[in-house]
Each structure stands twice: as structure tokens, then as C-alpha cells.
Amino acid sequence: xxxxxxxxxxxxxxxxxxxxxxxxxxxxxxLRSEKLETALHHGLPRYIESPAAWTSSIADSPDSWLYxxxxxxxxxxxxxxxxxxxTRTPLSQISRETFPLPQLSTKxxxxxxxxxxxxxxxxxxGLPIHNLSxxxxxxxxxxxxxxxxxxxxxxxxxxxxxxxxxxxTGTHPAAIGNPAFTxxxxxxxxxxxxxxxxFCIGIAADGGxxxxxxxxxxxxxxxxxxxxxxxxxxxxxxFDGFGGDPxxxxxxxxxxxxxxxVIVQFVRRAFTGFQDVPRSSDIPPITEAQxxxxxALHFKxxxxxxxxxxxxxxxxxxxxxxxxxxxxxxxxxxxxxxxLLRMWLRDEExxxxxxxxxxDSVQWKRLFEMNNADQWFPLEPQVKSERFNLPSRxx
Numbered sequence: 001x002x003x004x005x006x007x008x009x010x011x012x013x014x015x016x017x018x019x020x021x022x023x024x025x026x027x028x029x030x031l032r033s034e035k036l037e038t039a040l041h042h043g044l045p046r047y048i049e050s051p052a053a054w055t056s057s058i059a060d061s062p063d064s065w066l067y068x069x070x071x072x073x074x075x076x077x078x079x080x081x082x083x084x085x086x087t088r089t090p091l092s093q094i095s096r097e098t099f100p101l102p103q104l105s106t107k108x109x110x111x112x113x114x115x116x117x118x119x120x121x122x123x124x125x126g127l128p129i130h131n132l133s134x135x136x137x138x139x140x141x142x143x144x145x146x147x148x149x150x151x152x153x154x155x156x157x158x159x160x161x162x163x164x165x166x167x168x169t170g171t172h173p174a175a176i177g178n179p180a181f182t183x184x185x186x187x188x189x190x191x192x193x194x195x196x197x198x199f200c201i202g203i204a205a206d207g208g209x210x211x212x213x214x215x216x217x218x219x220x221x222x223x224x225x226x227x228x229x230x231x232x233x234x235x236x237x238x239f240d241g242f243g244g245d246p247x248x249x250x251x252x253x254x255x256x257x258x259x260x261x262v263i264v265q266f267v268r269r270a271f272t273g274f275q276d277v278p279r280s281s282d283i284p285p286i287t288e289a290q291x292x293x294x295x296a297l298h299f300k301x302x303x304x305x306x307x308x309x310x311x312x313x314x315x316x317x318x319x320x321x322x323x324x325x326x327x328x329x330x331x332x333x334x335x336x337x338x339x340l341l342r343m344w345l346r347d348e349e350x351x352x353x354x355x356x357x358x359x360d361s362v363q364w365k366r367l368f369e370m371n372n373a374d375q376w377f378p379l380e381p382q383v384k385s386e387r388f389n390l391p392s393r394x395x
Contacts, residue, residue, distance in 0.1 A: 009284070012291040016179065016274045018187055023295040030292060037228040044230055046223055048260055052120045052322055053216040059306040065119055067111065069126035073104050077127060081139050091138065091377040092161070096150060099143030108147035111317070115148060115195060116350040120319035121212055127313040129201060134379045138162065141199040141315070141341050142377065148317050149345025152375060153193045153367040159374055164381035165340040166202070167332060171381075179274055183338075186327040187268045188213065188301035192367050193344030194351055196320045200310040200340055205333030210308045211326040212318060213301035215264040219254075221300055229293045230254065238284045239270045239363075248283045249362060253293075255355040263321045265358060268294060297324065310340070320344070321352060339381075 013022060030036065040046065058064060069077075080099050089098050101108065111122045124144070129137055142162070145152075152161040167183040179186045183204075188211075198210075222230050233254035241247050255263040271286050271294060273279035286294070301324045308316070318325055330338050346368065358364055 011279065011285040012288050014272055014286075014291045014294065016187060016269050016272045017185070018268075018295050018298045020299065023292070023299060026288065026292050026295070030288065036226075037231055040223065040227045041231045042234040044223070044227075044234060044256055045260065047220055048216055048256070048262060050216045050261070051118050052214055052262075052319070053220060054119055054214050055217055055304050056306050058119070065114075065121055066123045066125060067107075069104075069124060073107070074127055076101055076104050077140055077144070080143055081132070081136050084139055084143065085136070091135075091142065092373050092375050094139065094142040094146060095372070096146050099139075099146060101143070101147065105147055108144065112148045112347060112350055115317050115319050116347065116352070120214065120323045122315075122317050123308060124315040124317075125311060125313070127315075129313045137199070137201050138341065138377050138379060141197070142343070144199075144315060145197045145317075145343050145345055148197060149195045149347040149351075151346040151348060151368060152372050153344035153346065154370045154375055155342075155344065157366075159370050159376055160378055160382075161343060161372070161375035162377045163342045164378065165198070165342050166338060166381055167330075168381060178269070180327075183330050183332065185329040188298040188305075188324040188326045189267045190265050190320050190324060191267075191342075191344060192363060193320055193346065195345040195347065196318045196325075197343040197345055198310075198314075198316040198318075198340045199342075200312055200314040200316075202337045202339030203310055203312060204330035204338035205336040206331045207328050208310070208330030208338045209328045210310060210316065211302065211305040211328065212308065213305040213324045213326075215322045215324055216262045217304050218264075218297060218300045218324070219256075219262045221304075222296065226296065228289070229296050232287075232289045232293045233264075233297075237266070237271070237290060238286065239266075240273070240280050240283060242277060242280065246362065247280070251357045251361055253297075255358065257353065257355065259353070261322060261352065263352075263355065263358070264297070264324065265321065266294075266297075268298070298326075301326065310338075317345075 080101055084099055114122055154161060155163045165180050168181040219230065234252050236250040237253050239249045241249065253264060253266045257263060271279065332338060
């Protein structure tokens with residue numbers, strides 16, 4: 001976009017934290033003053049039938065997504081950790097082969113299939129972690145995750161395969177560019193990668209519930225109520241690179257695959273900025289239609305979400321392509337600090353075929369261009385700039 005066009009367009013009144021009043025007024029204003037499309041474009045279907053098209057009512061039937069590890073599962077995991085440590089194999093070499101689970105592996109592959117082709121998420125509960133060291137917790141998380149998705153994405157340019165999601169505002173002076181590393185709420189979003197794995201090693205004194213919502217359900221509701229917003233989501237959006245290379249990228253937020261699967265991939269702060277890292281002023285701003293669509297994803301997601309309160313030792317695996325997730329704000333206390341380990345995964349057997357715009361994007365290629373064996377596993381929370389001489393902010 002030419003510089004003179006940039007001067008005549010301004011960013012809509014929208015921030016990282018969704019505001020229901022602003023959203024409602026923007027919707028009313030656009031319905032009143034614009035002739036909005038009623039037909040779907042870009043080959044978008046009117047309705048998508050899928051096991052992943054669930055609503056908040058599944059909270060009443062946790063047997064479909066919450067699984068308890070039994071005593072034999074726990075024993076097998078503990079033995080696998082001890083065996084792996086005894087071989088002195090580097091953490092980067094953790095795989096199904098180096099962390100064998102002869103019995104539990106069958107269950108894990110079934111749960112992986114459910115993540116990819118069922119509801120889209122599972123929670124595994126019942127592993128005691130009090131007697132596990134930090135390294136042993138990383139080992140068991142990486143080992144279990146390898147059966148959900150055997151390829152790990154890197155989470156920074158140095159090749160870290162794992163992040164510590166915890167409040168860093170009191171311990172690191174860097175500008176916080178990502179709400180994941182604060183105690184505040186996170187708006188509905190997706191992470192990079194195809195599957196996100198979380199392992200709970202610390203819980204907050206209050207709050208911090210995980211919220212999960214079906215993108216397919218949101219799609220079907222918008223197709224019925226506001227097809228124009230689906231058209232907007234399926235057009236190119238300008239994703240802020242926040243001073244990186246490239247400065248910004250363009251692609252849709254929404255895709256529907258030939259298999260009739262909904263894919264939504266976005267992070268809200270790429271369009272709004274966050275706190276000390278505002279949206280770049282020298283790139284095209286988003287439009288009023290995009291601002292409304294962004295809020296619609298959030299509020300429709302919250303309306304249809306289930307809330308999950310992590311327990312120590314919980315594993316959570318989400319299909320990051322067709323589920324949105326969010327987090328409630330929380331308060332840590334003495335001896336109570338919310339702390340999750342996070343990995344981004346892809347499975348060679350069950351992984352989806354991706355749209356070209358997503359698969360060929362710079363960001364996606366960077367995720368998986370490093371072999372598992374070249375990755376590393378930080379055992380403590382770490383700001384990227386401390387290790388890789390990056391700009392002093394947390395992303």
C-alpha cells in the first residue's frame with residue numbers, strides 16, 4: 001500500500017482485550033450504514049457437518065474428552081522416564097523409539113486420532129508429578145507428546161522445542177509482547193503449528209481456566225447470521241511482523257479445505273498489538289469489517305466454549321487448526337504459581353493437508369525447518385533475548 005494511502009486510513013478503535021460494548025456498537029453501525037453481503041464467496045459452504053462442531057454442552061459429558069491415566073499407565077510412564085535417563089540420550093532425541101510405551105502407546109495414538117478427526121482435543125489426567133524433577137517433567141511431556149505428534153515445531157529462532165508459559169512480568173524487565181507470559185486474560189486465538197500440547201506443572205491461587213471453542217461451530221453460526229464476516233475472514237489480512245523480516249505478511253484467517261474442514265489460524269495481537277509492543281504504524285491498518293470479524297471470533301468463541309481448570313500433571317492436546325483457545329486471567333499466590341509447559345506438534349500419519357497460503361507462508365516454514373534432533377529444551381522460563389540477542393521483548 002502506498003504511503004499516501006496509509007495516511008488516509010487509520011486503525012479502527014480496537015485493542016487486544018475485546019470490548020463487548022465497542023463490538024456491539026460497531027456491529028450496529030455497520031448493519032445500519034452498510035449494505036452487507038448475504039451470499040458466501042470463496043467457495044465457502046453454507047454449513048459444515050463435523051464431529052468437531054460441538055458446543056459448550058460437551059462440558060456436561062467429559063467422558064468424551066477427559067481421560068484418566070490408570071495405575072499401569074502411570075507405572076509405564078515412570079519406567080520410561082527412568083529408562084530414558086539411564087541411556088543418557090540427549091533430550092532432543094526423545095521420540096516414540098527412545099521413549100517406548102508398549103501398552104499406553106495404543107491409547108495415545110487413539111487420543112491423537114481424536115485430536116485430529118474427532119472433537120479436536122483431549123485432557124489426560126492422573127499423573128503424579130510431585131516427585132519428578134524439572135528434567136523428568138520435561139522428559140515425560142516430550143515423550144507423551146511424541147505419540148500425539150511425532151514432529152516438534154521450534155518456538156524461537158534458536159530452536160527451542162518447548163516454552164514455559166507462566167507470568168514473567170515480575171521477574172523479567174523485557175517488554176512483554178505476548179499475553180501468554182502475563183497473568184492477564186488471553187483472547188481467543190490459535191498458536192502456530194497443527195497441534196498444541198500443554199503440561200501443567202503449577203496452578204494459580206485463583207483463576208487461569210483454559211477455554212476451548214470449536215471453529216466449525218463458530219463458522220456455522222456466522223454462515224447463518226453474518227455470512228459477510230466469513231467472507232472477510234477468508235480474504236487476505238495483514239499480519240504484523242513486529243519489526244521482523246518480512247515486515248508483514250498477507251493471508252486469510254479462515255480456510256475451508258477440500259475435505260470440508262474449517263481451519264482458522266490467527267493471533268489477535270498481530271492485528272491489535274499488545275501493551276508495550278503496539279501494532280506497527282508503517283503497515284496497512286485493518287479495516288472496520290476486519291475489526292468486527294476479529295471480535296466476532298472472540299465473542300462467538302467464548303459463547304460456545306468450555307472452561308477447563310488445569311490440575312497438576314494434566315496433559316492437554318488441542319487441534320490448533322480448527323479449535324480456538326483462550327485463558328482467563330489469574331492470580332498467583334505463595335507457593336501457587338501457574339506454570340505450563342508448551343509444545344507445538346505435527347503428526348506425519350494424521351496431519352491434515354494444509355492450504356497453500358498457510359503451508360508456504362514464511363512463518364509456517366520456519367516452524368518445521370529444523371529437525372527434532374537439532375532442538376533444545378529449556379528447563380526454566382527464559383526470555384528469548386537472553387539467549388539469542390533478540391530485541392528486548394517477550395513473544
